Amino acid sequence: MSFEFGPAHVRRIAPYQAGRPISEVAREFGLDEANIVKLASNENPLGMPESSRRAIEAALADLGRYPDSNGFELKAAIAAKYDVPMDWITLGNGSNDILELAAHALVAPGESIVYSQYSFAVYPLATQGVGARGIEVPSLNYGHDIPAMGRAIEADTKLVFIANPNNPTGTFVPAAELEAFLAQVPPQVVVVLDEAYNEYLAAELQYDSIAWVRRYPNLLVSRTMSKAYGLAGLRVGFAIAQPQLTDLLNRVRQPFNVNSLAQAAAIAALNDREFLERSAQINAAGYRQLTAGFDALGLEYVPSYGNFVLVKVGADDGAGSRVNLALLKQGIIVRPVNGYGLPQWLRISIGLPEENAAFLTALKQALAA
Numbered sequence: 001m002s003f004e005f006g007p008a009h010v011r012r013i014a015p016y017q018a019g020r021p022i023s024e025v026a027r028e029f030g031l032d033e034a035n036i037v038k039l040a041s042n043e044n045p046l047g048m049p050e051s052s053r054r055a056i057e058a059a060l061a062d063l064g065r066y067p068d069s070n071g072f073e074l075k076a077a078i079a080a081k082y083d084v085p086m087d088w089i090t091l092g093n094g095s096n097d098i099l100e101l102a103a104h105a106l107v108a109p110g111e112s113i114v115y116s117q118y119s120f121a122v123y124p125l126a127t128q129g130v131g132a133r134g135i136e137v138p139s140l141n142y143g144h145d146i147p148a149m150g151r152a153i154e155a156d157t158k159l160v161f162i163a164n165p166n167n168p169t170g171t172f173v174p175a176a177e178l179e180a181f182l183a184q185v186p187p188q189v190v191v192v193l194d195e196a197y198n199e200y201l202a203a204e205l206q207y208d209s210i211a212w213v214r215r216y217p218n219l220l221v222s223r224t225m226s227k228a229y230g231l232a233g234l235r236v237g238f239a240i241a242q243p244q245l246t247d248l249l250n251r252v253r254q255p256f257n258v259n260s261l262a263q264a265a266a267i268a269a270l271n272d273r274e275f276l277e278r279s280a281q282i283n284a285a286g287y288r289q290l291t292a293g294f295d296a297l298g299l300e301y302v303p304s305y306g307n308f309v310l311v312k313v314g315a316d317d318g319a320g321s322r323v324n325l326a327l328l329k330q331g332i333i334v335r336p337v338n339g340y341g342l343p344q345w346l347r348i349s350i351g352l353p354e355e356n357a358a359f360l361t362a363l364k365q366a367l368a369a
């Protein structure tokens with residue numbers, strides 16, 4: 001073939017590697033789906049809230065119609081919860097959509113986007129997707145080096161992505177450090193503060209990023225219903241920013257990007273405080289369980305503020321793949337992070353107590369193999 005389809009910036013994109021579905025692993029390794037434990041995609045091990053299930057059942061009758069393009073009721077629920085006007089909210093098909101919308105709305109081809117090494121894979125993907133130039137700032141202790149990110153901003157930088165807590169490493173940037181960063185970022189550079197794991201933060205670490213949105217017209221806070229709210233399969237996320245940014249994001253948004261069932265389920269989940277509390281409790285207990293297991297096995301891990309832990313499973317660059325395969329054979333799905341440049345590590349989503357226990361038993365075997 002003497003030509004190639006598509007522009008160079010698209011051909012250069014390495015596809016996102018998702019956690020492997022249970023059905024696929026069952027087929028490949030000849031296992032029973034019922035015995036497989038998936039701790040690979042930072043999903044809520046409780047599944048979806050019962051309140052969302054009921055809301056979905058009630059919404060089924062209207063599926064012949066298009067969803068509400070403006071998501072009035074969901075935005076009203078978000079506006080009430082965070083005490084912001086409705087025109088400060090953008091709805092996304094997952095918060096992944098929000099990240100893409102921000103890149104599309106705010107960055108032209110050839111301009112630059114700043115993000116950290118070992119941060120969320122979607123940041124470089126969104127950057128490449130719009131033909132922008134990624135400026136990857138070396139990580140500090142597996143987390144964001146916020147002062148270095150400030151220094152990395154160039155004249156053509158339009159966007160900075162920060163995940164707090166970070167995925168896949170689980171690190172956390174304290175509020176004071178973020179606040180200092182926001183105060184010194186040039187006002188024409190938009191900061192996307194991706195708080196996908198915010199609901200898991202202990203009370204003493206919680207901070208009021210919405211107050212910062214009121215102060216900084218160049219700040220966009222991104223939230224998801226996929227993690228603590230247990231709705232990953234429905235795809236709902238949202239952004240809170242001042243109207244100038246919200247308006248731009250909505251111009252590039254697909255009119256019906258959040259489906260009717262997702263909108264109904266999200267409203268129910270947002271108001272389900274009991275479910276959220278239970279999720280955080282199970283997560284905290286699971287974190288103690290997993291890290292005690294790692295300590296017993298003498299494994300290094302990165303202290304995590306999310307619903308997952310990054311653990312070092314060997315000293316050679318084949319370790320992650322090797323231990324991952326040994327776990328898969330035992331019906332345990334976790335996430336290799338070679339694609340992030342962390343080939344000696346695996347990322348383990350925190351599961352139910354029995355799932356964590358099954359994983360630790362299998363891990364011990366895998367390390368001995």
Ligand SMILES: *Cc1c(COP(=O)(O)O)cnc(C)c1O
Pocket residue numbers: 042093094095096097120163166167194196223224225226232235236237
């Ligand atoms: C999981 C995750 C998201 C996106 O999740 P959605 O399901 O698309 O809402 C965004 N940012 C980070 C850091 C994540 O880990």
